[in-house]
Amino acid sequence: MIDTLDVFSSAHSFQEEDLRDKTVVMIDVLRASSTMITALHHGAKGVIPVGDMGDAGKISHNLDSESFMLSGEKNGVKIDGYDLTNSPLEHTGENVVNKTVILNTTNGTKAIKRSGHANRIIIGAFLNLATIIDHLKEVDEEVVLVCAGWRGRLSFEDLLCAGNIIYELSSGKLSSSARDAVKVAFGLYEKFADDIEGSVKSSNYAERLKDVVSEEDISYCCQRSTLQVLPVLNEGIITDFNDKEK
Numbered sequence: 457m458i459d460t461l462d463v464f465s466s467a468h469s470f471q472e473e474d475l476r477d478k479t480v481v482m483i484d485v486l487r488a489s490s491t492m493i494t495a496l497h498h499g500a501k502g503v504i505p506v507g508d509m510g511d512a513g514k515i516s517h518n519l520d521s522e523s524f525m526l527s528g529e530k531n532g533v534k535i536d537g538y539d540l541t542n543s544p545l546e547h548t549g550e551n552v553v554n555k556t557v558i559l560n561t562t563n564g565t566k567a568i569k570r571s572g573h574a575n576r577i578i579i580g581a582f583l584n585l586a587t588i589i590d591h592l593k594e595v596d597e598e599v600v601l602v603c604a605g606w607r608g609r610l611s612f613e614d615l616l617c618a619g620n621i622i623y624e625l626s627s628g629k630l631s632s633s634a635r636d637a638v639k640v641a642f643g644l645y646e647k648f649a650d651d652i653e654g655s656v657k658s659s660n661y662a663e664r665l666k667d668v669v670s671e672e673d674i675s676y677c678c679q680r681s682t683l684q685v686l687p688v689l690n691e692g693i694i695t696d697f698n699d700k701e702k
Protein backbone atom coordinates (compact mmCIF):
# COMPACT_ATOMS: atom_id res chain seq x y z
CA MET A 457 0.00 0.00 0.00
CA ILE A 458 2.84 2.37 0.82
CA ASP A 459 3.87 2.57 -2.87
CA THR A 460 0.46 3.88 -3.92
CA LEU A 461 -0.10 6.08 -0.86
CA ASP A 462 -0.20 9.80 -1.57
CA VAL A 463 -0.12 12.97 0.52
CA PHE A 464 -1.57 16.40 -0.26
CA SER A 465 -0.16 19.26 1.74
CA SER A 466 -3.31 21.38 1.86
CA ALA A 467 -7.00 21.21 1.03
CA HIS A 468 -6.32 23.23 -2.10
CA SER A 469 -3.53 21.08 -3.51
CA PHE A 470 -5.54 18.30 -5.17
CA GLN A 471 -8.04 17.83 -8.00
CA GLU A 472 -11.30 15.89 -7.66
CA GLU A 473 -9.77 13.03 -9.69
CA ASP A 474 -6.93 12.63 -7.20
CA LEU A 475 -9.36 11.34 -4.57
CA ARG A 476 -11.89 9.40 -6.62
CA ASP A 477 -12.44 5.79 -5.40
CA LYS A 478 -9.86 6.29 -2.65
CA THR A 479 -9.89 6.38 1.14
CA VAL A 480 -8.98 9.84 2.44
CA VAL A 481 -7.55 10.51 5.88
CA MET A 482 -8.20 14.19 6.61
CA ILE A 483 -5.60 15.53 9.04
CA ASP A 484 -6.05 18.85 10.89
CA VAL A 485 -4.04 18.45 14.08
CA LEU A 486 -4.71 22.08 15.18
CA ARG A 487 -7.52 21.69 15.76
CA ALA A 488 -10.53 20.43 13.81
CA SER A 489 -9.50 16.75 13.61
CA SER A 490 -8.45 16.70 17.28
CA THR A 491 -11.76 18.30 18.27
CA MET A 492 -13.87 15.81 16.29
CA ILE A 493 -11.97 12.84 17.76
CA THR A 494 -12.34 14.25 21.28
CA ALA A 495 -16.07 14.97 20.90
CA LEU A 496 -16.72 11.40 19.72
CA HIS A 497 -14.55 10.00 22.51
CA HIS A 498 -16.68 11.89 25.03
CA GLY A 499 -19.93 10.49 23.70
CA ALA A 500 -21.12 12.93 21.06
CA LYS A 501 -23.64 11.20 18.79
CA GLY A 502 -21.87 12.54 15.75
CA VAL A 503 -20.12 15.55 14.25
CA ILE A 504 -21.56 17.37 11.25
CA PRO A 505 -18.77 19.27 9.46
CA VAL A 506 -20.03 22.39 7.70
CA GLY A 507 -18.34 24.67 5.18
CA ASP A 508 -19.68 27.99 6.44
CA MET A 509 -22.01 29.79 8.82
CA GLY A 510 -24.91 29.60 6.39
CA ASP A 511 -24.81 25.79 6.32
CA ALA A 512 -24.42 25.64 10.10
CA GLY A 513 -27.52 27.83 10.47
CA LYS A 514 -29.62 25.75 8.04
CA ILE A 515 -28.73 22.46 9.70
CA SER A 516 -29.27 23.74 13.24
CA HIS A 517 -32.70 25.19 12.37
CA ASN A 518 -33.94 21.70 11.49
CA LEU A 519 -32.82 20.15 14.78
CA ASP A 520 -34.32 20.17 18.27
CA SER A 521 -32.40 22.90 20.15
CA GLU A 522 -31.48 20.49 22.97
CA SER A 523 -29.97 17.93 20.59
CA PHE A 524 -26.92 19.77 19.26
CA MET A 525 -23.97 21.99 20.05
CA LEU A 526 -22.83 24.60 17.57
CA SER A 527 -19.02 24.71 17.63
CA GLY A 528 -16.47 26.56 15.62
CA GLU A 529 -14.15 29.45 15.07
CA LYS A 530 -13.12 32.28 12.85
CA ASN A 531 -9.40 33.07 13.16
CA GLY A 532 -9.34 30.76 16.18
CA VAL A 533 -12.03 32.69 18.08
CA LYS A 534 -15.58 31.57 18.93
CA ILE A 535 -18.23 32.71 16.47
CA ASP A 536 -21.00 34.94 17.92
CA GLY A 537 -24.01 32.87 18.96
CA TYR A 538 -22.09 29.55 18.96
CA ASP A 539 -22.01 27.30 22.03
CA LEU A 540 -18.36 26.28 21.87
CA THR A 541 -15.12 27.26 20.15
CA ASN A 542 -13.05 24.81 18.13
CA SER A 543 -11.10 23.78 21.24
CA PRO A 544 -10.99 20.03 21.89
CA LEU A 545 -10.77 20.83 25.62
CA GLU A 546 -14.27 22.35 25.51
CA HIS A 547 -15.70 19.17 23.95
CA THR A 548 -16.07 17.45 27.31
CA GLY A 549 -18.62 14.78 28.19
CA GLU A 550 -20.60 17.39 30.04
CA ASN A 551 -20.93 19.51 26.91
CA VAL A 552 -21.34 16.91 24.17
CA VAL A 553 -22.60 13.57 25.46
CA ASN A 554 -25.55 12.36 23.32
CA LYS A 555 -25.42 15.57 21.30
CA THR A 556 -24.67 16.20 17.66
CA VAL A 557 -21.82 18.66 17.24
CA ILE A 558 -22.18 20.98 14.24
CA LEU A 559 -18.62 22.08 13.55
CA ASN A 560 -17.62 25.08 11.43
CA THR A 561 -13.88 25.77 11.11
CA THR A 562 -11.55 27.63 8.77
CA ASN A 563 -9.65 24.68 7.35
CA GLY A 564 -10.63 21.25 8.70
CA THR A 565 -14.33 21.20 7.94
CA LYS A 566 -13.71 22.85 4.55
CA ALA A 567 -11.09 20.19 3.74
CA ILE A 568 -13.75 17.55 4.36
CA LYS A 569 -16.18 19.33 2.04
CA ARG A 570 -13.50 19.54 -0.66
CA SER A 571 -12.78 15.82 -0.30
CA GLY A 572 -16.33 14.87 -1.28
CA HIS A 573 -15.17 12.80 -4.27
CA ALA A 574 -13.35 10.28 -2.11
CA ASN A 575 -14.86 6.86 -1.59
CA ARG A 576 -14.50 7.28 2.17
CA ILE A 577 -13.28 10.00 4.51
CA ILE A 578 -11.80 9.25 7.89
CA ILE A 579 -10.45 11.75 10.37
CA GLY A 580 -6.90 11.51 11.72
CA ALA A 581 -4.66 13.35 14.16
CA PHE A 582 -1.95 12.47 16.68
CA LEU A 583 -4.66 11.62 19.22
CA ASN A 584 -5.92 8.59 17.27
CA LEU A 585 -2.70 7.74 15.44
CA ALA A 586 -2.52 4.03 16.40
CA THR A 587 -6.19 3.50 15.54
CA ILE A 588 -5.71 5.08 12.12
CA ILE A 589 -2.59 3.03 11.43
CA ASP A 590 -4.26 -0.26 12.45
CA HIS A 591 -7.21 0.58 10.24
CA LEU A 592 -5.12 1.57 7.20
CA LYS A 593 -3.27 -1.74 7.34
CA GLU A 594 -6.61 -3.41 6.52
CA VAL A 595 -7.73 -1.02 3.78
CA ASP A 596 -7.50 -2.58 0.32
CA GLU A 597 -7.99 0.53 -1.81
CA GLU A 598 -5.65 3.45 -2.42
CA VAL A 599 -5.18 5.82 0.51
CA VAL A 600 -4.62 9.57 0.35
CA LEU A 601 -3.57 11.63 3.36
CA VAL A 602 -5.13 15.08 2.99
CA CYS A 603 -3.52 17.67 5.25
CA ALA A 604 -5.97 20.51 5.90
CA GLY A 605 -3.22 23.14 6.10
CA TRP A 606 -4.09 26.78 6.60
CA ARG A 607 -5.91 28.82 3.96
CA GLY A 608 -4.42 26.77 1.13
CA ARG A 609 -0.92 26.63 2.59
CA LEU A 610 1.01 23.79 4.17
CA SER A 611 0.86 23.47 7.97
CA PHE A 612 3.85 21.93 9.73
CA GLU A 613 1.82 19.94 12.26
CA ASP A 614 -0.45 18.31 9.66
CA LEU A 615 2.46 17.18 7.46
CA LEU A 616 4.31 15.97 10.57
CA CYS A 617 1.34 13.81 11.54
CA ALA A 618 1.09 12.48 7.96
CA GLY A 619 4.80 11.63 8.21
CA ASN A 620 4.24 9.78 11.47
CA ILE A 621 1.50 7.67 9.84
CA ILE A 622 3.79 6.92 6.87
CA TYR A 623 6.71 6.08 9.15
CA GLU A 624 4.62 3.52 11.06
CA LEU A 625 3.03 2.03 7.94
CA SER A 626 6.46 1.55 6.34
CA SER A 627 8.07 0.30 9.57
CA GLY A 628 10.55 3.16 9.30
CA LYS A 629 11.93 2.10 5.88
CA LEU A 630 10.54 3.92 2.89
CA SER A 631 11.10 2.38 -0.56
CA SER A 632 12.63 4.54 -3.29
CA SER A 633 9.43 4.16 -5.37
CA ALA A 634 7.32 6.06 -2.80
CA ARG A 635 5.75 9.27 -4.06
CA ASP A 636 7.70 12.52 -3.58
CA ALA A 637 5.19 13.99 -1.08
CA VAL A 638 5.33 10.78 0.93
CA LYS A 639 9.14 11.04 1.08
CA VAL A 640 8.92 14.66 2.22
CA ALA A 641 6.41 13.89 5.01
CA PHE A 642 8.49 10.88 6.11
CA GLY A 643 11.65 13.01 6.21
CA LEU A 644 9.93 15.73 8.22
CA TYR A 645 8.78 13.18 10.77
CA GLU A 646 12.27 11.63 11.00
CA LYS A 647 13.72 15.08 11.75
CA PHE A 648 11.25 16.03 14.47
CA ALA A 649 10.12 12.66 15.88
CA ASP A 650 11.95 13.18 19.18
CA ASP A 651 10.12 16.39 20.00
CA ILE A 652 6.65 16.47 18.48
CA GLU A 653 5.22 18.88 21.06
CA GLY A 654 8.21 21.23 21.09
CA SER A 655 8.35 21.42 17.31
CA VAL A 656 4.59 22.02 16.99
CA LYS A 657 4.86 24.75 19.63
CA SER A 658 7.36 26.47 17.30
CA SER A 659 5.03 26.23 14.30
CA ASN A 660 3.48 29.15 12.43
CA TYR A 661 0.10 28.19 13.93
CA ALA A 662 1.39 28.49 17.50
CA GLU A 663 2.90 31.89 16.76
CA ARG A 664 -0.11 33.16 14.79
CA LEU A 665 -2.71 32.17 17.37
CA LYS A 666 -0.67 32.60 20.56
CA ASP A 667 -3.17 35.14 21.93
CA VAL A 668 -6.28 33.05 21.29
CA VAL A 669 -5.34 29.36 21.46
CA SER A 670 -3.96 28.09 24.76
CA GLU A 671 -0.72 26.12 25.16
CA GLU A 672 -2.88 23.43 26.82
CA ASP A 673 -4.78 23.02 23.56
CA ILE A 674 -1.56 22.51 21.62
CA SER A 675 -0.07 20.12 24.22
CA TYR A 676 -3.29 18.13 24.23
CA CYS A 677 -3.37 17.85 20.42
CA CYS A 678 0.26 16.60 20.37
CA GLN A 679 -0.49 13.53 22.50
CA ARG A 680 -0.13 10.38 20.46
CA SER A 681 -2.58 7.46 20.34
CA THR A 682 -4.43 8.34 23.52
CA LEU A 683 -7.92 7.92 22.02
CA GLN A 684 -9.18 4.79 20.23
CA VAL A 685 -11.64 6.59 17.98
CA LEU A 686 -12.08 5.94 14.25
CA PRO A 687 -14.17 8.84 12.93
CA VAL A 688 -15.76 8.04 9.56
CA LEU A 689 -17.99 10.34 7.49
CA ASN A 690 -21.25 8.78 6.34
CA GLU A 691 -24.08 10.77 4.77
CA GLY A 692 -22.75 14.04 6.11
CA ILE A 693 -22.22 12.89 9.71
CA ILE A 694 -18.98 11.72 11.29
CA THR A 695 -19.38 8.92 13.80
CA ASP A 696 -17.00 6.55 15.58
CA PHE A 697 -16.74 3.41 13.45
CA ASN A 698 -15.02 1.60 16.35
CA ASP A 699 -18.09 2.20 18.49
CA LYS A 700 -20.33 0.43 15.95
CA GLU A 701 -18.04 -2.59 15.94
CA LYS A 702 -18.29 -3.05 19.73
Ligand SMILES: O=C(O)[C@H](CS(=O)(=O)O)OP(=O)(O)O
Pocket residue numbers: 484486487488489529530531532533542561562563564565604605606607661665
Ligand atom coordinates in the same frame (compact mmCIF):
# COMPACT_ATOMS: atom_id res chain seq x y z
O1 LIG B 1 -9.36 26.73 15.20
C1 LIG B 1 -8.28 26.36 14.74
O2 LIG B 1 -7.46 25.76 15.42
C2 LIG B 1 -7.92 26.72 13.27
C3 LIG B 1 -7.83 28.22 13.20
S1 LIG B 1 -6.87 28.86 11.83
O3 LIG B 1 -7.65 28.64 10.63
O4 LIG B 1 -5.60 28.12 11.79
O5 LIG B 1 -6.67 30.28 12.07
O6 LIG B 1 -8.88 26.21 12.36
P1 LIG B 1 -8.86 24.69 11.79
O7 LIG B 1 -9.96 24.57 10.77
O8 LIG B 1 -9.10 23.77 12.96
O9 LIG B 1 -7.51 24.45 11.18
